[in-house]
Amino acid sequence: MNALLTEAELRVADLAANATAIEAIAEALGVAATEAAALLEAVYRKLGGAKHR
Numbered sequence: 001m002n003a004l005l006t007e008a009e010l011r012v013a014d015l016a017a018n019a020t021a022i023e024a025i026a027e028a029l030g031v032a033a034t035e036a037a038a039l040l041e042a043v044y045r046k047l048g049g050a051k052h053r
Helices: 007-017 022-029 033-047
Strands: none
Touching: 007 022, 007 033, 022 033
């Protein structure tokens, strides 16, 4: 999995796996919520998962 995801995507995936809200993920990464959401969508896309809502 590590080869598929960037370091930021791995961090987002880890936080999301613990049911962390997108706003908290954004704060942890020091980015806007829209950026965190885009990273999370990239994770789902790369791993073939369902779209996060």
